[in-house]
Amino acid sequence: MNMQATTSSLKALDQAHHLHPFTDFKAYAENGGRVFSRAEHIYIYTSDGHRMLDGMSGLWCCNLGYSQQGIIDAVTEQMNTLPFYNNFFQCSNQPAIELARALVEVTPERFQHVFFTNSGSEANDTNLRMVSRYYQLQGRPEKKFIISRNNAYHGSTIASASLGGMKPMHQQSNGLDYVHHIDQPHWFELGAEEDPDAFGIRVARQLEQKIDELGEDKVAAFIAEPVQGAGGVIIPPDSYWPEIQRICDERDILLIADEVICGFGRTGKWFGSETYGIKPDLMTFAKAVTNGYQPLGGVMVSDKVADVLMSESYEFAHGLTYSGHPAAAAAGIATLKILRESNIIEEAARTLAPHLQSRLQELTDHPIVGQVRGRGMFAAVELVRDKGSRERLAPNSAAAVFCRNTANEIGLMVRQTGDAMIMAPPLVSSTEELDSLVEMLGQALDRTAAHFGA
Structure with a gap:
């Protein structure tokens, strides 16, 4: 069976039998989602070969990435x-x-x-x-x-x-x-x-x-x-x-x-x-x-x-x-x-965290970013239409959902909570990989702004 057939079969079985946490059961049964097949270092791979930088450390848990033998x-x-x-x-x-x-x-x-x-x-x-x-x-x-x-x-x-x-x-x-x-x-x-x-x-x-x-x-x-x-x-x-x-x-x-x-x-x-x-x-x-x-x-x-x-x-x-x-x-x-x-914790605090927070602060000038906040190796980017009034881009956090989906398509795994994009990359990331995270998030913000006419 070729890779495409394998992925298609897995998705069909998933939609038919698997009830997922914090998921709209009806929508998932109709549309499905991704199937992840392998991981290494700070990258995760779907069954159809799409590579993503895992900006969420799994679910806040893989602080040391995926290659700890x-x-x-x-x-x-x-x-x-x-x-x-x-x-x-x-x-x-x-x-x-x-x-x-x-x-x-x-x-x-x-x-x-x-x-x-x-x-x-x-x-x-x-x-x-x-x-x-x-x-x-x-x-x-x-x-x-x-x-x-x-x-x-x-x-x-x-x-x-x-x-x-x-x-x-x-x-x-x-x-x-x-x-x-x-x-x-x-x-x-x-x-x-x-x-x-x-x-x-x-x-x-x-x-x-x-x-x-x-x-x-x-x-x-x-x-x-x-x-x-x-x-x-x-x-x-x-x-x-x-x-x-x-x-x-x-x-x-x-x-x-x-x-x-x-x-x-x-x-x-x-x-x-x-x-x-x-x-x-x-x-x-x-x-x-x-x-x-x-x-x-x-x-x-x-x-x-x-x-x-x-x-x-x-x-x-x-x-x-x-x-x-x-x-x-x-x-x-x-x-x-x-x-x-x-000394991974100490090194992350000394080098990686300041680098991540500094790079993310550069996004504060983006037209749809109302606030960048963070501590250590996690952060949030709050989306707005108007910085002064903090008016949101769209009802029901639709803009943040769009931004998250766009980032995922580009190759960055981040989450959306309310109108915020949240991230928690592994403590074993390099500064270059953190740069890549911020750059992909910036691209997603650009596409979101264009889509919602901001």
């Missing part, structure tokens, strides 16, 4: 040794034990314990279980309200989607009634007429207002991403996180940092919490912990929380069949080994 070898060896055993019933396995130690070594000192899951969604579900049990053991079961942010993304299970603040997800399912939301620190969208630092403090203090509204004796925790990734790479003003930390400390509220996207080098340090000086009580991780090569997530549990959870003899009635899966843990160990021994 050390991770592949580690997983292969583990599959040949112990392909699976569970961690229930006083059982463990060597890779899970070693990965727990490795994670403790790369996270702040107050984290000495880890609970493994298979994804960030499950990890955030686990956070809710731990927070609830933490207060039960202290004789304060009434502290059960969780505060999150509008437009946040914390996963897709009922619990983690409830924590998130994306309206379409809430409209399609009944969320948990004990989760409440405040505004996101999105200066361009909500406060562009204000001084950024004043805006940051004002939005942070909504947390204090929500605590007062609900009652401090009833609020358990605040959860947030250091930088909102899927929500559009929302970079908080410098004033925002210090004020959030003050409020949580003063009001006896646990702070949960969702590091699923920010973790393992994306912001310039190992974790976004370190970039912003946050001291969370629980820290969610996933994605880049295995470079995307195996499903793995988890929760780093601070001593403050762990000491309470371990203070009494009881069974923590929560777990997952594949928690601490030996092959996934082997991938995590190999990934952390590469990150620790290669």
Whole structure:
């Protein structure tokens, strides 16, 4: 069978049987999509031979690109040794034990314990279980309200989607009634007429207002991403996180940092919490912990929380069949080994991130670019028709969708969120490859402007 026939057959089977995440099922069944067949370095290839520079690191996870033989070898060896055993019933396995130690070594000192899951969604579900049990053991079961942010993304299970603040997800399912939301620190969208630092403090203090509204004796925790990734790479003003930390400390509220996207080098340090000086009580991780090569997530549990959870003899009635899966843990160990021994995070922060952010800032003069924002190795380009009024190019983010599709056709994989083009290239990119990313994005912007008459 020739390549074209293979691709055609695969697409037909895909449309006939495969229901995709975050997809219009009807439209996909009618029109289909791409089938990817291989990848190398920072490039992905469709089954019909189209090469694309992966400006999204897979789904924020392949920070080291697609050619890490050390991770592949580690997983292969583990599959040949112990392909699976569970961690229930006083059982463990060597890779899970070693990965727990490795994670403790790369996270702040107050984290000495880890609970493994298979994804960030499950990890955030686990956070809710731990927070609830933490207060039960202290004789304060009434502290059960969780505060999150509008437009946040914390996963897709009922619990983690409830924590998130994306309206379409809430409209399609009944969320948990004990989760409440405040505004996101999105200066361009909500406060562009204000001084950024004043805006940051004002939005942070909504947390204090929500605590007062609900009652401090009833609020358990605040959860947030250091930088909102899927929500559009929302970079908080410098004033925002210090004020959030003050409020949580003063009001006896646990702070949960969702590091699923920010973790393992994306912001310039190992974790976004370190970039912003946050001291969370629980820290969610996933994605880049295995470079995307195996499903793995988890929760780093601070001593403050762990000491309470371990203070009494009881069974923590929560777990997952594949928690601490030996092959996934082997991938995590190999990934952390590469990150620790290669100085990739430090080099990306020193050289690649400044280069990427500098080149992207050149796009601010483009007639349809209202804002370029970024931190470390991810960024967003906000599209407008009028820079002063921030009027959008087209209703329902149609211009950003067009721009994304155009970039994909040119050979650049980027995403669209609202009216923003978002990107998170691998930390192993070269400056020349980052130049190519910006140039292809510029071409897509030009075609978008022409198409919408801007």
